[in-house]
Amino acid sequence: MKRIAVLTSGGDAPGMNAAIRSVVRTALASHLEIYGIYRGYSGLIEDDMVPMNSSSVSGIILRGGTILKTARCKEFFEEFYQKKGADILRKRGIDGLIVIGGDGSIQGAEKLTNLGIPTVTMPGTIDNDMHGTDETIGHDTAVNAVVSAVSRIRDTASAHNRAAIVEVMGRFAGNIALDAGLACGAEYILVPEVPFSREKLARSLKLQMEAGRTNSIIICAEGADDGRALGDWLKERTDIDICTTILGFIQRGGQPTARDGQLASILGAASVRALLDGETGALVGTKQGKVIILPYAEAKKIKEPFREQLYNLAVMLGAAQNDGDVRETGL
Numbered sequence: 001m002k003r004i005a006v007l008t009s010g011g012d013a014p015g016m017n018a019a020i021r022s023v024v025r026t027a028l029a030s031h032l033e034i035y036g037i038y039r040g041y042s043g044l045i046e047d048d049m050v051p052m053n054s055s056s057v058s059g060i061i062l063r064g065g066t067i068l069k070t071a072r073c074k075e076f077f078e079e080f081y082q083k084k085g086a087d088i089l090r091k092r093g094i095d096g097l098i099v100i101g102g103d104g105s106i107q108g109a110e111k112l113t114n115l116g117i118p119t120v121t122m123p124g125t126i127d128n129d130m131h132g133t134d135e136t137i138g139h140d141t142a143v144n145a146v147v148s149a150v151s152r153i154r155d156t157a158s159a160h161n162r163a164a165i166v167e168v169m170g171r172f173a174g175n176i177a178l179d180a181g182l183a184c185g186a187e188y189i190l191v192p193e194v195p196f197s198r199e200k201l202a203r204s205l206k207l208q209m210e211a212g213r214t215n216s217i218i219i220c221a222e223g224a225d226d227g228r229a230l231g232d233w234l235k236e237r238t239d240i241d242i243c244t245t246i247l248g249f250i251q252r253g254g255q256p257t258a259r260d261g262q263l264a265s266i267l268g269a270a271s272v273r274a275l276l277d278g279e280t281g282a283l284v285g286t287k288q289g290k291v292i293i294l295p296y297a298e299a300k301k302i303k304e305p306f307r308e309q310l311y312n313l314a315v316m317l318g319a320a321q322n323d324g325d326v327r328e329t330g331l
Helices: 016-029 040-045 079-091 103-114 139-159 175-184 198-210 227-238 258-276 296-300 308-317
Strands: 003-008 033-037 049-052 096-101 119-123 162-168 188-190 215-221 242-246 282-287 290-295
Touching (some): 040 079, 103 296, 139 175, 162 175, 227 242, 258 282, 258 290, 290 296
């Protein structure tokens, strides 16, 4: 193997730049040529790539986003464009491709592997919901962004005797809401994995405020409910002053935490070594703190279950003392 390439695909995540840096410098230390592909699979099918050197990644480790840009490429679901991408890589003399992204990015990498292009993928998504790995690059930063925002929101909610809804990302997985909610002491955590009752929430919230609370934080994953609609409904039902904040892309940007910078650096280097060791069609992730390499087919079968014990702990430490469990049914 003499020449490899790297791309970032799907949603951006803090730590992707650290991962790119690690890939580039590990490749150079291994006497490989390294190319960067712009805009993910969209850039690949347009042959938008450049050679990279050590200075190409100088000073990027603490930057959010991705210097290689990213995109969601619908065309790459079509066989014609998959073959076109593989042909471009062969034409460029690329012996292996490293993909940084989520489950959708793995699908594209798997198609290229099936066409004879060695690929490995490292997990990069703030939702921490990828198959086959315990951790994904960007999740820790997103959680810390939510915790920081909630600390500010709680101050102003307390000043006005308000309840506050904080809507966070998580259309299909509530990991950001759960991890951030437990860390910041949210009274209520709403996640798509656990159906909840608006009526129970309204009753519990009213009891909390009548008992003398000066504020109450409801962290709501976007897949659990619409934050603004929920806020309007609760205000009408309880007559409690409620403010709603939708954090949105604040969770995706900004300097990665130390954990995400470390994780990205470790997985970036491991990805290059995996290609050099002949691995292909594999996810380079983590399990119980150790780097693991799993074939895509095997990784697909491994889906982390919802962390029921952690959720139950958050409920107990939150508003549970006043009928704070707002679940429709037990888990």
